Amino acid sequence: MPTTKSAAKRLRQNRKHHQRNVAEKNKLRTLRRKFDESLATGNREAMETQYRAYCSELDKAVKRGILKKNTADRNKSRGALRMQKALPTVPA
16 A cells, blocks of 8 residues: 555556556457458458558557557568468469
8 A cells, every 4th residue: 555645646547557558458459350350351451441440559559658669560560461461462
């Protein structure tokens, strides 16, 4: 238990921030799952739409301080590679 008023306030803030961070990470996992499902279907438009939504949320999470920039960049890069592999290649 906190012994000072400032420590008590800090504890309240930490709990609130923790709940917000957990909710945001759950949202990211949901978007990642939807992107994975669109990869499985092979629908190009759905893949690109889900990928853009996922990348957008990753960038927002970085801006809010929930994820580190390199983590978001790594996830975006891996998603782009997986999308590239899933799309049929057209010979030139």
